[in-house]
Amino acid sequence: AQSVTQLDSHVSVSEGTPVLLRCNYSSSYSPSLFWYVQHPNKGLQLLLKYTSAATLVKGINGFEAEFKKSETSFHLTKPSAHMSDAAEYFCVVSIHGSSNTGKLIFGQGTTLQVKP
């Protein structure tokens, strides 16, 4: 069965410092993995996705994530945090490992706080 665990419910960083949001997954298939961001009172926006191509995935707004099969991890990073990065972030795995048939499993979310 597929599942996803975000290891931190809350992360606080200072502006200009690196961001690391951690995610571990469990999947019976070769997984498709995603990171979404949610700003207050808004829907979810796709940051990046992994679908069995390159293990280092680059997304929007300077974010990237590395798929590590041996560690079953898909951590999200950014070299330098901006105030506008403050939001909730969701790590997501696709059921059946397919990116085009829907049915996603969401992690519980990580709230990123960016201090001036």
Next chain:
Amino acid sequence: DAGITQSPRHKVTETGTPVTLRCHQTENHRYMYWYRQDPGHGLRLIHYSYGVKDTDKGEVSDGYSVSRSKTEDFLLTLESATSSQTSVYFCASQGDNQPQHFGDGTRLSIL
């Protein structure tokens, strides 16, 4: 972003009343989804649709029904609302080989 609109954006109603939430997409996407978001749970799938009049249950479908009579519209109905259904509801649509695109949500309060 895909053109997805949810209506209403906010609703307050009483226990036992019926409630219908609407999701409208303009991208001709085949797949549509309804989720609820609750603290500590991320998003959980209620129902989804893989075509007109083709729907199936998700993880938390009890107490909810859906209908899809047109490609662009996916309706979520609470036949008799309960306080446990107070939540934020998100709709998403998806084209073939595309990621899901989300609406801005409907905040539903059941008193």
